[in-house]
Amino acid sequence: MTTLEDVLALVAIDSVSTNESALAKYVYEHLIVNSDLEVERIGDNVIARSVGLHSFRVLVAGHLDTVPGDVTASVIEGDVLHGLGACDMKGSLAGMIDLALDKTPRPVEVTWVFYAREEISRSQSGLLEIAELRPDLLVADVAVLAEPTGGRVEAGCQGTLRIKITLGGARAHTARPFTGRNAIHRLGDLLSFVALYQPREVQLEGVTYVEQLQAVSVEGGVAPNVVPDVASCVLNHRVAPDRTLDQAVQWLRDFLGELLDEQDVVEVKDWAPSASPELMNPHLTRLVEISGETPQAKVGWTDVATFREFGIPATNFGAGDPLRAHRSDEYVTTDEVNRFASVLGEWLRSTPNTSGTSI
Amino acid sequence: MTTLEDVLALVAIDSVSTNESALAKYVYEHLIVNSDLEVERIGDNVIARSVGLHSFRVLVAGHLDTVPGDVTASVIEGDVLHGLGACDMKGSLAGMIDLALDKTPRPVEVTWVFYAREEISRSQSGLLEIAELRPDLLVADVAVLAEPTGGRVEAGCQGTLRIKITLGGARAHTARPFTGRNAIHRLGDLLSFVALYQPREVQLEGVTYVEQLQAVSVEGGVAPNVVPDVASCVLNHRVAPDRTLDQAVQWLRDFLGELLDEQDVVEVKDWAPSASPELMNPHLTRLVEISGETPQAKVGWTDVATFREFGIPATNFGAGDPLRAHRSDEYVTTDEVNRFASVLGEWLRSTPNTSGTSI
Incomplete structure (x- = not known):
């Protein structure tokens, strides 16, 4: 179970855009202990890949950076963590790290991508940096971008x-x-x-x-x-x-x-560019089912569009209310973080339907 | 008679605001030859005063500077002088210099003011500089500001x-x-x-x-x-x-x-601030009569308002169409310059009515 202390450990590390180095180091050092993963650091991006024999690969991505703000004002009050990046998107990152360290066998390979500089000009994006330097690390059959979506699938993007x-x-x-x-x-x-x-x-x-x-x-x-x-x-x-x-x-x-x-x-x-909703994709449909929530359209822009450019069907699914993002009073709750990790974990353990015509 | 060559001599000297030094020197050296005048240079301003015994003093003022533009493109074509500042207001300045050098006796004393930096921020105005350093030089009973007005009185200012x-x-x-x-x-x-x-x-x-x-x-x-x-x-x-x-x-x-x-x-x-039209002032009424033109209101702002602040009734009267000012194709004609100098000269030779109650 992911705790708010796990999230706080991430929130406490200043990672305002272009200053992600310390957080990338933290993530790298936590993931490297899992010998099932090949962990690489490309600039201030960290990519951890399971390298088993499954033919189907899922990619889960989240950005390390936050918008500017007060990096010293984080605090846990009961089941709520207040702090810069708590909602966007260190709650999701903490869940991703826990799932990456979970050695329970899965019927799919998983690539975990923690990338820099999402909150600033797209030309500086860490995701594009990886794509340029090591496109092989981003090969996948389907992707989830763990931007805050309130625990429901927010499909595509405008x-x-x-x-x-x-x-x-x-x-x-x-x-x-x-x-x-x-x-x-x-x-x-x-x-x-x-x-x-x-x-x-x-x-x-x-x-x-x-x-x-x-x-x-x-x-x-x-x-x-x-x-x-x-x-x-x-x-x-x-x-x-x-x-x-x-x-x-x-x-x-x-x-x-x-x-x-x-x-x-x-x-x-x-x-x-926009990204189509991909709600006909059987893998993403299964994620919708496991979430138990009606999917919605993503009205903002996210790197789901970047994955679409890479030819990878993708969707937004993460912890925390998207309306709280970029606010000085952003927060995330224990329940939101655990619900995200629980749904994502169950999805990763479910057998992919690779016989569908839409793949 | 003022010629276009006289105006061209002024236009040929670059005097874009804050660069009036050479033109001030030129004016000073031309006026100093008239022994009837006390000529003083205050910064880049030149003030020439007749110092006879008449009790009534008229002030005629014009600014030396121009807005920025091509200072090399001046040319005389027949009766027309094209060039930066031709209309605003070196046509009037040439007429003022000729009248200042005219030793014909007048029933009034005359103060000729050539001042710097009118076309930029008012706080830098040469007229205010004189008022601060030598207010005695600006004492007068009535003033004419020779901004281009098309040879008619343009009264007051907004x-x-x-x-x-x-x-x-x-x-x-x-x-x-x-x-x-x-x-x-x-x-x-x-x-x-x-x-x-x-x-x-x-x-x-x-x-x-x-x-x-x-x-x-x-x-x-x-x-x-x-x-x-x-x-x-x-x-x-x-x-x-x-x-x-x-x-x-x-x-x-x-x-x-x-x-x-x-x-x-x-x-x-x-x-x-604005300036009232002063069309009840008998001296300025006489200028209207001599001009032979119906007076109009000045819709722009001019230093007539500054003279009003000094307590001196003043009006705008000068050579050249005001609609041509600040245009790259500004020009002035022989007729405009001579008409201005002729009307102003006649006014200065006329006996002031100092018995009116409005003085």
Whole structure:
């Protein structure tokens, strides 16, 4: 049984993104004692693989890093552990370590991946670092990403698009604005319209994705006395798995319609692709059954999309309420951690159905 | 008669703000040859005063500096001089120099002020520098500021208010924005409303001031995946001379009404006061008559407001179309320069009415 003390041991080690070295060392030293595992450290990532003879391999992954915060304020109060990363995602990591050390025979091989730098720019991701340096370590038939999901399967993930819209205008003196065209006033109309956006809901394989559109930054202005001829905003669009990047951009252009002029510029700044729910996959269906919870759609973006890029069916399943992630008051409970470890352990002990046509 | 070659001599000397030294030297050396004048240089400002026995003193002022631009591209084409500062305001300066060198007796004393750094932050103004170091040099009964006005009196000036409005909100993950409140979306509504502003027109002493309200900058945003809880804009409000700063701020608060919440912050960043038209002043009325043009209200801000602070009735009157100022294609014509010098010269030769009750 995983205890809150086990989780606290992880929470007590500062692992704010790019500072995962000490925690990677801790995990490595704990896993290396299990002689059934081949444990490797790649940068600040740790990969532990059982190397038996089973033909079916399951990968379980979690990130070592946390968002910035107070790393000294962790405390156990009864059945609750408060602390930076308690929910996202050191509760799951503690369960993963316990299961990796569990020498009970399983009908599958398991790869445990503890990776760095998930909470910052994707280009710095430890998971991509492993994929570049040692792709052989990531070969698997199915994957579980132990992000906090409240102990239920959160299927797939939505893509996330950041798009910059730069509006033009014509400069003028602010005492005679009628000779110009105020780009910031134009931006106001665009932002007001974005605020009226009604989320599109998409049902896929029984779960419902809810898209979103939010302005996340604005800038503009020329000088204190000048009607500005340029203003821009960045919109973040959460895109359901049924749309590609091109479709999402085209939808946005159509949505904004005549608010955009020919002189305006629409730039894709960033795109992280979506992942389909994979709820037809028999292995992941079995995980849903064992969890005893109705699956939901993952509305945020996770590395489930990265596994999809690797060609590995994957889903999100972890300890802790996802709404608590990235909050200064995040916490995880004994029950959440044990429920996660118990369901995951049972799933890993169950015989995979490798005869299904969907494999 | 002032020639375009006289203006070109000034335009050819780079005097972009804070770089007026060479032009100040040029003006000083030209004026010092007139033994009727006491010429002083204070920093990069030049003040030339006739020191006869007349009790009435007129002050004529113009700034030496220009906005940034291409200082090498000046050219005379027929009766037109193109070049940086041709319109704002070296055409007027050339006329002022000619009149300062004119030894024809006048019934008034004249103070000629050529000052630095008008086109940048008011706190750096050369006019304020003179007022601090040698206020005695600025004593006068009436003043003309030779900013470009198209050869007509442009009376008074509007105040200019810069006000920063910071809107609050509540952070959330952009995949779950319904748990937050997007400050940038709120800003969109505010900017859209500002764009609908209908200018207030105010008749004062026969001229019409037209107020304006323009957003001049925006900023906001927290992180690419975060519903922002803060966004701000700076508004520039041009305020007619019938309103004080407090009245203008109160009007703006009332105008924005329920778009502002209790958590939002309204800050006055900058205020340059207005100046009343002074069209009841008999000396300035005479200038209107001599110009032969209907006076208009000055909708921008000028140092006429500074003279008003000094207690000196003042008005704007200069060569060149004010709509050409600060444009890369600014120019001035022979006719504009001569018309300005001719009207100003006639006014300075006319006998002041010092018996009026309004003095």
